[in-house]
Amino acid sequence: DQQVKQNSPSLSVQEGRISILNCDYTNSMFDYFLWYKKYPAEGPTFLISISSIKDKNEDGRFTVFLNKSAKHLSLHIVPSQPGDSAVYFCAASSPDMRFGAGTRLTVKP
Amino acid sequence: NAGVTQTPKFRVLKTGQSMTLLCAQDMNHEYMYWYRQDPGMGLRLIHYSVGEGTTAKGEVPDGYNVSRLKKQNFLLGLESAAPSQTSVYFCASSKIQGGGYTFGSGTRLTVV
Numbered sequence: 001d002q003q004v005k006q007n008s009p010s011l012s013v014q015e016g017r018i019s020i021l022n023c024d025y026t027n028s029m030f031d032y033f034l035w036y037k038k039y040p041a042e043g044p045t046f047l048i049s050i051s052s053i054k055d056k057n058e059d060g061r062f063t064v065f066l067n068k069s070a071k072h073l074s075l076h077i078v079p080s081q082p083g084d085s086a087v088y089f090c091a092a093s094s095p096d097m098r099f100g101a102g103t104r105l106t107v108k109p
Numbered sequence: 110n111a112g113v114t115q116t117p118k119f120r121v122l123k124t125g126q127s128m129t130l131l132c133a134q135d136m137n138h139e140y141m142y143w144y145r146q147d148p149g150m151g152l153r154l155i156h157y158s159v160g161e162g163t164t165a166k167g168e169v170p171d172g173y174n175v176s177r178l179k180k181q182n183f184l185l186g187l188e189s190a191a192p193s194q195t196s197v198y199f200c201a202s203s204k205i206q207g208g209g210y211t212f213g214s215g216t217r218l219t220v221v
Contacts, residue, residue, distance in 0.1 A: 049208075091152075
């Protein structure tokens with residue numbers, strides 16, 4: 001029973017353009033949402049989060065949007081850089097944390 | 110600043126063998142977690158601990174045991190390894206439950 005779903009296994013964008021990574025969830029009890037970034041042979045690192053009482057949180061080039069009625073969140077990266085190439089995991093907490101399967105982002109120079 | 114350290118980084122086991130994975134954190138975090146990562150499945154919680162001397166089951170606890178005798182250490186044990194336990198194992202810790210986790214670099218385990 002996957003409560004957090006990332007339906008796109010991969011995404012490729014050109015350097016300088018916007019990257020949009022999507023995530024859907026099914027459990028309405030989730031109250032905190034996070035994005036993690038993972039490079040090969042390393043553990044995931046925390047990137048950005050949002051509380052369920054907000055609909056947007058911004059940190060530099062990274063913005064997370066939350067649409068509670070649609071049970072959907074997204075991560076926007078603007079502008080995308082080659083160093084952003086990694087696997088991105090969406091996670092939701094209630095407070096037990098559930099992770100999506102990840103989206104592999106490739107940013108082409 | 111070590112953060113979360115996992116040992117070993119790689120291990121190959123034969124079916125039926127046992128082993129213990131060690132996780133150590135130096136951030137004085139109360140909460141610690143063991144996850145496994147499998148292709149297409151994301152990270153799934155095996156067991157977690159909300160403080161020294163406590164443990165609790167996660168989503169996929171069968172075949173694993175854990176102990177948290179000291180606040181900084183969280184051990185994951187496999188009593189009788191099975192090929193289905195071939196995976197990458199990640200330990201994580203957090204200051205608060207549900208907040209941002211700090212992950213270790215992972216242990217790649219192969220059971221043949």
